Amino acid sequence: MAKAEKIEIYANLCKGCEICVELCPVDALEMKDFKAAVKDLDKCIACMQCELRCPDFAIEVYKK
Amino acid sequence: MAYDYSKYLRAGKIPHIWCPGCGYGIIMKSMIRAIDGLGWDKNEVVMTSGIGCASRLPGYIDANTLHTTHGRSLAFATGVKVANPKLKVIAMGGDGDMTAIGGNHFIHACRRNIDITCFVFNNYIYGMTGGQYSPTTPKGSRATTAPYGNSDNQFDIAQLAMGAGATFVARTTTYHAVPMEKLMKQALEHKGFSVVEIIAGCPTGYGRKNKLASPAGMIEWQKDHSVAIAQWEKMSDEEKAGKFPIGVLHEVNKPEYVEAYDANVGLS
């Protein structure tokens, strides 16, 4: 299973829509102060869906 | 490495104006990756749009961009393409833009089979003006102008395009970000008039009125209600009820409008 080295979330771009959080298949993300945040990087399987579906260029996943 | 969108985005224009969770940002990203994947020269890319939330997209793209009047995206695009067929012309707009006020331009662009790629962003609503029903709003759905539920019949945009003569017709959704990119690429490469209908969530104008408030919920809805065309063709009418096919729905080769005109009048 692929893994992520890091997940960047740009708070200035994140509009807090929760798409990434709700659609993450492994529950690796969460909302904090109305913005997306990484909950558990180890869980991330680097499926890239959060990055692809974020409408706001606010989240980037760097694969290991 | 994360994908670098910045080479196709105009500097300083992001964040865009779309609401939190609006599907259009997902479409824009797929579109950028599709164009990038084809290696097109930005100087040759023309993007036209009408008026509406969808039509704001070209303003963000570093290309030759033309934000026109409501519904007229394809009419302007046709002028650009006929005047300079070397340009790669992409016309876009919302469901209202393309099938209500611009419906006439839409069917005639299909009929001509002019080499333009048309992306229709179908969010089932007039988003920009605050949620009035459009020609694609499902029967029974609520809209600000359908307080008792919508009583109108709906257009099926893809079928409309096929019936009118488009030579490449596809449908996708914002759930399918990667397949969307592939379909867009195919449409862009197709010689002739190509249409991609993209089902997108409008949490503000449609979702709120119809108890689909969560943007993620709207994307899940798209997954649950869409069926790949190969599977669709094997389904019974009962199984199809309430669902819609996605993928390449129609693809034929026919003479392209400007080439046919040029050959006919002795220009080529």
Place this chain on the structure above:
Amino acid sequence: MAKKVKFLQGNEAVCEGALYAGCTFYAGYPITPSTEVAEVLAARLPKIGGRFIQMEDELAAMAATLGGSIAGKKSLTATSGPGMSLKMENLGYGYLTEVPCVIVNVMRGGPSTGLPTGPGQSDVMQARWGTHGDHPCIALTPSTVQEQLNETVRAFNLAEKYRMPVILLTDEIIGHMREAVEIPEPGDLPVIDRKRPTCDPKDYLPYKPEADGVAPMADFGSGYRYHITGLNHLPDGFPSNDGKLAQADEIRQQKKVDDNYDEIVVVDEMMCDDAEILIFAFGSTARSAKEAVQMARAEGIKVGLLRPLTIWPFPDKHLAKYAGKVKRVIVPEMNLGQTALEVERVMKGQPAVEGIFQIDSEPINPVTILNKIKGGK
């Protein structure tokens, strides 16, 4: 050397003028009495490497005309009455976005389908104010078939120079009449092309005016990637909600025309020097007025004709010279008094305007004008 003379229909002469001016793109929708323009250009344009397209309606025709110009081609569209009404939305877009092109309106009776095969002059105010919002306007009113040609060339030149749509406001009579026309040789008439940018593309500001109030315009595809929008915009072309800036920009656009009155406004003044009675007439009505003036002069009546070839901007300066000087001013027109209102505004009651207004699909008879001159009904 003898000039080439052709016996042309007025609508054909428009086509000759357009081709002389370098038009290579036409988008239209057929409508009487303008259709010959489309028919002739459908045949002629491919012969010079241009293209013709018949669109699905006039909304589309106007849009495609602007699109063609944005792609770098001098573009033309022609229509009449109902079609002109449909063009209004995108004509406004052309003004706001400063896209050069020429729109021919061969006026017929109206409103609505009206009297489709007869002449009219009822679209004068529509030409000025038909689309919503404030905007500059140039509209030219030829009276002869030769002028159909020459004024079409001038319309293109003004469109290109001031980067805006220009209307050729003609009518069914001139559009369909046949007269001998001198075909200009290359070089006989000036042909102006729009200013295009020469700067580094990254420095290009599509709406930053130069000293003449006009910004250079890049063709789409020429390496200057920029944004065009019908929203009020900043010099970089991107939308802005700043009302103060929007106002300043609209005023700048209006000034492109106002500040160049002397170049844009052309008026033919016939026997006006000693005139005690002034006739103000344009288009085909000016032909009748000219005859009436000649008949009246033969009877020793001091009457002159002021005939604008530019109806918008209104020839205020030319007309104002006669305020307080002439005893009477008569405005014959095939409408219920549209330019008469403007004449009244300029003359300020010195003298009051007398109109001959007719919308019965018949040209105004010179005798009708003569009778008015002589104080009859």
